[in-house]
Amino acid sequence: MFAPPTRAEGLARLARFVPRAGSAYAASRNEDRGPRDRANVSTLSPWVRHRLVSEREVLAAVLAEHGLAEAETFVQEVLWRTYWKGWLEQRPAIWERYRTRLEADLRALDADLSLRRRVEEATAGRTGISGFDDWARELVETGYLHNHARMWFSSIWIFTLRLPWVLGADFFLRHLLDGDPASNTLSWRWTAGLQTPGKTYLARADNIARFTKGRFAPEGLSRNAEPLSEPPPPAPAGVPPADRPRAVEAALLVTEEDMTPEHWDIGPVRPKAVLVGHATAARSPLPPSGPVLAFVEGAAADAAARAAEHFGVPAHAVSLAPQALGDAARALRVGTLVTGWAPVGPAARALARAEASLADAGVALLRLRRSLDERAWPHATRGFFAFRKAIPDLLAQEGLVPPDAPARTAR
């Protein structure tokens, strides 16, 4: 269902979905009709997550067809992704906190065999809870869950099964084709009451029955959702500055965070080669699923072929390990690698680790940021509803709507 992992397929899905992105989406997006009927949502997230198709392209296509007032719900959903990215970018400590906690919780499974058994039952879909078990299996088999199912699943995991939230978030991240450090971690935190202090998400049987069209009627769900607690997040530290392209001969370094290098604003950079690598295996201390690895490998091959043709230079697969990047730059005789900005997560960590050894080898690493992120991320300091107010102006600055485009709620 989620193949092939190519830009052409992402664009074809976008074209098919655009007519449904207006009022039809707003009216029906919350329905989880099951894996055989996803017509009410776009299913674009695996392509957008790897930027085989960019958020801006999705917004441009939808706004051209419907305008902002008609497509506002869909536009806001796309920009939730941008918001989560900008929020985490300004608080990288929250991702580090998650990773530290995950390692501790995975170790705890070795000591607590009863907890291990309960986690295994939940991830194998053997709890006996209608819906929950089906979503666990659907996730493993397809690499995708509807947004509402993700909300119900995370809530039942935390408040009914009383399992550690980071182990649930890790199960998602290892199996979702769109698995994303910001959207996933912060959505699980939101369900748990850690993201919006005191506000949790409680999955209710009647809501599940209604929005799954009666497919599921779970019994025994928790009737309350006491927020989990942890120290408050640090104050936003501002968005780290991106680099400006310079007039140098360089290799373009493509990672899983932005696989359309032909759209990077490289200015005067003269590409000599393209290097494509990813850090998907580092999503978790445990291995990611086969479908996740197959998707990103396929996407990498697609990016390499497109970039080679677009820039008229050779493309090579590369490891993001520090030594390997330096060796690749030396072999190509370039003193600069130019890459699309990798937001907080495994690719950013791999690049940060590589930077010192690249510097030792006399190789500079330039990180370029897309203009939508550059404009939007600084607004992600508080909750989404504060961010939402900036949306019409952001879209106008991007040239996606006229300056005074009417919106229903955003202003």
Ligand SMILES: Cc1cc2nc3c(=O)[nH]c(=O)nc-3n(C[C@H](O)[C@H](O)[C@H](O)COP(=O)(O)OP(=O)(O)OC[C@H]3O[C@@H](n4cnc5c(N)ncnc54)[C@H](O)[C@@H]3O)c2cc1C
């Ligand atoms: C617990 C939980 C975990 C999640 N983990 C991820 C994740 O790892 N990666 C991920 O991309 N999304 C995640 N989401 C957000 C959302 O569920 C998916 O983006 C969406 O379901 C993807 O399906 P779609 O492309 O058909 O969405 P559509 O409804 O068609 O939306 C269009 C696009 O908007 C973006 N989007 C929509 N809803 C959200 C949202 N709530 N948050 C962020 N972006 C959104 C996606 O890029 C999506 O492709 C999570 C949500 C929850 C509740």
